Structure formats: C-alpha cells, structure tokens
Amino acid sequence: MCAACTIISLSGCKKYEDGPGLSLRSKKSRVAATWEFKKVKLSSVDVTSNFLDYTWEMKKDGQFNVVSSGYIDHGKWDFALDKEAIDFRYDDGTIERYDIKRLTAKDLWMEFIDSGDTLYIELSAK
Numbered sequence: 001m002c003a004a005c006t007i008i009s010l011s012g013c014k015k016y017e018d019g020p021g022l023s024l025r026s027k028k029s030r031v032a033a034t035w036e037f038k039k040v041k042l043s044s045v046d047v048t049s050n051f052l053d054y055t056w057e058m059k060k061d062g063q064f065n066v067v068s069s070g071y072i073d074h075g076k077w078d079f080a081l082d083k084e085a086i087d088f089r090y091d092d093g094t095i096e097r098y099d100i101k102r103l104t105a106k107d108l109w110m111e112f113i114d115s116g117d118t119l120y121i122e123l124s125a126k
Contacts, residue, residue, distance in 0.1 A: 025105060027079065027083050027103060028060060028079075029060065030103050030104060030105055030108075031058050031077075031086070031103065031108065032058055032059055032060040033057075033058060033105075033108075033125045033126070034055055034056070034057045034058075034125070034126040035055060035056040035057075035058070035108055035123035035124065035125060035126065036054075036055055036123065036124050036125075036126050037051035037052065037054050037055075037056070037121065037122075037123060038122045038123065038124045039120075039121070039122035040119070040120070040121050040122075041118075041119070041120040042117060042118070042119055042120075043117050043118055044118075051068075053068050053069050054066065054067065054068040055067045055068075055126065056123060058077055062076045062077055062078055063075075063076060063077075064076065064077045064088065073090060073091075074090070074091055075088060075089045075090040075091050076088075076089045077089070080097060081099075083100075084099065084100055085097050085098060085099045085100060086098050086100060086110065096112055096114075097112070098110035098111065098112045098121075099111045099112075101120075102122075105125065106124060106125050107122070107123070107124060107125070108122075108123040108125075109121065109122045109123070110123075
C-alpha cells in the first residue's frame, strides 16, 4: 500500500512536459552526451533533413560543440529557470535559451522561440 501511494504521488512530480517522472541520474549527467538530431521543426515545418550530419556534444564541465561537416561552433551551456531550460552561450556572444521538454539518458527534446518562430528539436544520445 505504501509503495502504491509513493508511485501515485511521484507521478505528478514530473519536471518536464514529456517526462520522465523519476530518474536516478542527475540532470547534468543526462545532458552530458553526444547528441544526434532526430527531429527538427521550425514553426511546424519539418526541417530535419537540414540537420542529418549535425551532432551536439555537451560536456559535464559546461562546454559544448555543435559539429557538422567540418563546421564547429562552441561555447558554454548551463541550466536556467530551475533546470527547466538550458542557456547556450556561444563564443561569439550569442545566447540562446532552450526550454527542456524531455530529458532522459537517451532523449533530449527542446524548444527555442526566436522572433515568433519556434524551433523544436528532438536529440538522441549517440
């Protein structure tokens, strides 16, 4: 009976819109990975084919690299808004804030809104 009450009470405690409800790994260790782009939508238009050769490497020390066909962009990442978002600070001074929709060891789904356009990204751990 106690286990059932615990499960029911934890099911309402999801941090992210698409889960998970409970994880034994820290959020930082789940983010720190090399990610492949699986789905990308720009204002509801599927643009995944533009990102097939991209990877997004995020390290525990807060560094990140976006790599594509010899192109590398990098900077620092950190959680924002009580770990409900990630700020990416590129070396050129640009800052982008992505709202986290799902964060597991295998999936990172995020959304970025810029000038009325919504960029939705589903990443999968390599």
